Structures are given as C-alpha cells and as structure tokens.
Amino acid sequence: DTAVSQTPKYLVTQMGNDKSIKCEQNLGHDTMYWYKQDSKKFLKIMFSYNNKELIINETVPNRFSPKSPDKAHLNLHINSLELGDSAVYFCASSQMGFGTEAFFGQGTRLTVV
Amino acid sequence: QQQVKQSPQSLIVQKGGIPIINCAYENTAFDYFPWYQQFPGKGPALLIAIRPDVSEKKEGRFTISFNKSAKQFSLHIMDSQPGDSATYFCAAGKGSSNTGKLIFGQGTTLQVKP
Numbered sequence: 001d002t003a004v005s006q007t008p009k010y011l012v013t014q015m016g017n018d019k020s021i022k023c024e025q026n027l028g029h030d031t032m033y034w035y036k037q038d039s040k041k042f043l044k045i046m047f048s049y050n051n052k053e054l055i056i057n058e059t060v061p062n063r064f065s066p067k068s069p070d071k072a073h074l075n076l077h078i079n080s081l082e083l084g085d086s087a088v089y090f091c092a093s094s095q096m097g098f099g100t101e102a103f104f105g106q107g108t109r110l111t112v113v
Numbered sequence: 114q115q116q117v118k119q120s121p122q123s124l125i126v127q128k129g130g131i132p133i134i135n136c137a138y139e140n141t142a143f144d145y146f147p148w149y150q151q152f153p154g155k156g157p158a159l160l161i162a163i164r165p166d167v168s169e170k171k172e173g174r175f176t177i178s179f180n181k182s183a184k185q186f187s188l189h190i191m192d193s194q195p196g197d198s199a200t201y202f203c204a205a206g207k208g209s210s211n212t213g214k215l216i217f218g219q220g221t222t223l224q225v226k227p
Contacts, residue, residue: 004156031213041200043157043217055212090156099145099164099208102215104156 003027004105006091012111013081021076021108023091029103031055031096032074034066037088037107046089049074050096081112115140117205119218126193127226134188134221136203141184145208147215148177148188151200160201161188164208193225 004025013019025032033056034046048056049068063079074091088109094102118137126132136146147162163170163177163186170177174191190197203218 033213041151041220041222043202043220045214045216048212048214050212056214092156094213096213099147099162099206100213101147101159101162102213104149104158106154106156 004091004093004103006089006105006108008108009106010109010111012113015081015083015112017081018077018079019081019110020078021089021091021110023074023076023105025072025091025093025103027093027095027103029093029095030071031094032068032071033092033094033102034074034076035090035092035104037090039087043090047074047076078110081110083112086110086112115216117203117216117218119203119221121221122219123222123224125224125226128194130193130225132190132193132197132223132225134201134203134223135185136187136205136218137183137185138205138216139184140205142207143205143216145206146177146179146186147204147206148175149202149204149217151202151220157202190223193223195225195227198223198225 031050033048047066052068068074088107091105092102148160149157150160151157161172176189179186204215206215
C-alpha cells in the first residue's frame with residue numbers, strides 16, 4: 001500500500017505545453033511538499049502546503065502552480081514548459097512537528113523536448 | 114547561510130569498509146539533521162536523523178557523528194555491503210519551525226564493491 005504516490009512516473013512533452021503531476025498520500029499527514037531534483041541529483045524544495053494552505057514558495061517561476069484540493073492531495077501544474085524544466089519532481093509529506101520524517105514519492109521524470 | 118555542503122561527491126569502498134560522508138552547515142538555527150538514502154528510480158528515504166543536543170547516534174550499521182561547534186556532521190556506514198550502494202543526502206532543517214522545510218546537501222554516490 002503506497003504511502004506517497006505520484007502520477008505519472010514519466011512525462012515526455014514538447015516545449016510550450018502545459019502538464020500536471022498528481023500526488024496523493026495516505027499517511028494522514030498534514031503537510032505536503034514538491035521537491036525538484038536536477039540532473040546532478042541536487043534536491044531543492046519548491047513548495048510546501050500545510051492543511052491545504054501554501055506555506056513555502058521558494059522563488060519558483062509563476063509557470064509552476066501547486067494546488068491542494070484537500071490535505072491528502074497536492075498537484076503541480078506547469079504552464080509553458082521549458083527545456084530547463086526537465087528534472088525529476090518529487091512529492092513528499094510529513095506530519096508537522098519537531099523533526100518528523102518526510103516520506104517521498106517515487107518521483108516523476110519530466111523530459112521537455 | 115541556507116546551504117549545506119556535502120562531500121565527497123562520490124565514494125567507492127570494498128565490502129566491509131567504512132565509508133564516511135561529511136556535511137557542513139552555516140545556519141546555527143538548524144536543529145534537525147537527517148540523512149536520506151536514495152536508490153536509482155526511487156524517492157529518498159529517511160535513514161537516520163540527529164538533533165544537536167547529542168554528539169552521536171547509532172542505528173544498526175549507520176552512525177551519525179555531530180560536532181555542534183564546528184557545524185559539521187557525518188555519516189559512517191559500518192561493515193558496508195553492496196546493497197548499501199546508493200546516493201546519500203544529508204539535510205538540515207529547523208525542526209521547531211512550522212514549515213518542515215529541509216535543505217539538502219549535494220549528495221554522495223556510494224558504490225560498495227563485493
């Protein structure tokens with residue numbers, strides 16, 4: 001029973017297109033995140049939502065818009081895709097509190113051609 | 114001030130060796146230091162974590178050493194096995210904050226040869 005699941009696992013699309021990545025967690029956590037992992041494996045936080053409310057937006061371009069319909073779901077919509085958006089995007093969740101573990105999904109490998 | 118610097122970038126050891134991965138941070142407000150392990154095609158998974166009020170924490174073959182005054186911490190893997198081959202990330206966060214944000218190091222790719 002997957003704890004944090006993302007779809008799709010792979011996404012290949014052309015420049016200029018709009019695409020979405022979906023994420024769901026069944027851990028009952030109140031906080032969800034999007035991280036970006038570049039080609040050098042560097043992981044950087046993009047967004048964080050706590051109980052459907054945006055609490056972190058790490059200077060991500062406006063083309064990226066997260067949406068949290070409820071605390072178990074956090075989707076990422078990307079407009080006007082660019083070559084530089086190619087990366088692996090990870091959804092994660094945790095329970096807010098001191099030093100709680102973040103659980104990561106399997107990742108979505110986005111390739112913009 | 115938000116950076117976490119990790120070294121080495123890659124590491125090759127023989128089975129049974131003790132790889133050591135080092136991390137350094139600048140922001141003294143960080144109070145939570147986890148290590149994550151990532152296998153190819155998978156998401157990172159928590160391996161072990163430490164708070165700055167202790168200097169060492171051991172879980173199985175994995176040990177974190179923490180030096181608060183030097184703002185450094187390291188991961189030691191005892192009796193390393195080929196199955197430990199993965200990418201390891203250190204991270205730092207303000208556990209007492211309400212954001213859960215983690216700053217990750219650059220990652221270390223470990224290969225354990227049989």
